[in-house]
Amino acid sequence: MKKILLTLALAFCCVAGQGQTTAIPAGVNIQELNTKWAKFTQYAEQKQINKAVEEGIRVSTLFTQNRQYKEAFATCRQMDALIYYSEQEKKSPEYKLRFMVGKERLRMYTNLKNTEQCKILLKQLHSYTDLLKSDSLQEELLMTEANYYQTFGMTDKSLECYNILFQKRSTGKDEKGIDQCYKDMLGYAEQNNNAPLAIAMRKLYTSWQDSIKAVKTANELNTLQQKYETSQKILQEKEDKITTNLIIIIALCVLSAILAAGLLFLATLLFKHIRQVKKLKHSLQIANENNEQKSKFIGNISAQIEPSLNTIDEATKGTISTPILHENIKALKELMTAIQTYISLEETREEHYPLKELNINTLCESIMEKAKINFKSGVEAVVNVPRVNIKTNAEELERILNHLLNNAAEYTKSGKISLEFKKRSAHTHQFILTDTGTGIPVEARERLFKPFAKIRDLTQGNGLGLPTCSLIAYKLNGTLTLDTDYKKGTRFILELHV
The missing domain is CATH 1.20.5 (Single alpha-helices involved in coiled-coils or other helix-helix interfaces)
Incomplete structure (x- = not known):
């Protein structure tokens, strides 16, 4: 179908061309017209529709210059046929080409003073520019429209078009x-x-x-x-x-x-x-020396008392009150050992323990298994620790957890004792030990981690366990605290920073 349309269009061009070129008056440049007509036909045969339409408009212009309007309109019809073929080929409208041919027709009808046809063509051209939305074509249409109004004596409308055109160009x-x-x-x-x-x-x-x-x-x-x-x-x-x-x-x-x-x-x-600072430095030095001497003195006393306690222990064997004496002597020995341990930790407070990577689940399971021996019947042991590796000192961590578990075992008659591990951040870990025991009285919480804060029966404990654990936690780059918000027993939180 498309080939038939193109053949018909080309045949129409050739026949019309032969008829037109044979009726050319003397005033026309025959050579120029023949050249342009040949180009028009050549472009049409090569399916170069855009160039064919441009050349066809030039041919039409030559005809109208010699008032050969019949031939000019015939040329426009030939261009319509080519545009129709192009639209069928591309399956899309060729609004720009139709605008060009319509503008040429409007020019001819304006010259012929055919107002009705001019109005129809202007309406068509406006529809084409609205569809194309091209600023250059809108300016071209304004120029054409202004020329039309000027030709028909409508000067005001012509000037209005020129004014709109000027505004567009100058904006x-x-x-x-x-x-x-x-x-x-x-x-x-x-x-x-x-x-x-x-x-x-x-x-x-x-x-x-x-x-x-x-x-x-x-x-x-x-x-x-x-x-x-x-x-x-x-x-x-x-x-x-x-x-x-x-x-x-x-x-x-x-x-x-x-x-x-x-x-x-x-x-x-x-x-x-400066004088006061010197005095303070001297006083601080004396105080440190005194503190060191005091620590050594307490350590020496502890060391010297221990042989005497051993002698008393041996001498009292076989007496009636032996159990009581043995219990008190044992408590005194434990106090002396605890004092020496605490003083040693205090003196090396800023010397942190060496750290090594280990599986924390295995360590906690082992610690809980050992501590379960001291649990009262009916008390459940719970370990909620994931299989992760962290860097810490296994021996010192075990010392803290053992002491906390032994304390929990002593004051928990029923319920459960649990050991949990939580990772708060990439470098912060928490060991949480919780029991359902009697809890710690509010008045005792303030002095919980302070040594020698209360005079007590040594057979019931010397009160140095938690202060010692707090010092060990510090040397592990961490802290040991009591969770005061927990009300169903006792909860200690050991937080370590790696």
Whole structure:
């Protein structure tokens, strides 16, 4: 079907061409017309529809120059046939090509003063530009429409079209661009002998130039006014500055005298402060020495008492009150050992334990298994520790957890004792030991981690276990705390920072 359409269109072009070129009057350049017609036919045969339409419009223009409108309209019909073929081939409308042919027809009907056909064609051209949404085609249509109105004596409408065209071209341009737009419109009016357009554009151009000059003059005047005001302001500022400088000089003199007196006073205070610091350093050194001597003294006493306690223990064997004596002697020995351990930890407080990576689940399971021996019947042991590796000191961690589990076993008659592990962040871990025992009284919580905070029966414990565990936790780069919000027993939290 498409090949048939193209064959018919080409045949129509050739036949029409033969008829047209044989009826050319004497005033026409036959060679030029034949050349353009040959190109038109060649492009049509090569299916170069865009070039064929452009060349066809040139052929039509040559015909209308010699008032051969019949041949010109026939050429337009041939271009319609080619456009129709192109639309069938591409399966899409060729609005731009139809606009070009419609514009050529409008030009011819305008020359023929056929108002009705001109109106129909203008309506078609408007529909094409609306569909294409092309600024260049809209400007072209405005120019064509203005020419149509001018031809039919509708000067006001023609000028209105030119004005819309000018507004489109000048929108968004600077002063130089707008000036060029005016010159282009004036040049077009003079070239086409369009007197009304030339007069209107000259008036607008002159008015615009006057407004530009007025604006420039106003800006220059404003600039001069600003310069004058700035100069006055600078002069006033200089006067104020001179006055201020004088005041500042006087104030500086006064201030210098005050500063000199102040410096003398500060030098006196500094000298006194240096003397006091020296005294404090000396006092601190003496206090540290005394503290060290006190620790050594307590350690020596503990070491010296232990042989005596052993002698008493041996001497009292076989007596009636042996169990009581043995129990108290054992408590005293444990106190001496605990004191020596606590003092040793205190002296090496800032020396942290070496760390090694280990599986925390295996360690906790082992610790709980050993501690279960001391649990009362009916008390459940729970270990909730994932299989993860962390860096810590296994021996010292076990010391803390063993002590906490033994305490929990002593004060828990029923329920459960649980050991949990939680990873709070990439470098923070928590061991949480919870029991359902009697709990710790509120009044005892404040002195829980303080050594020798209460006089007690040594057979019931010496009170150094938790302070010692707190020191071990510190040397493990962590803290041991009591969860005071937990109300169903006792909960200790050992937080380690890796």
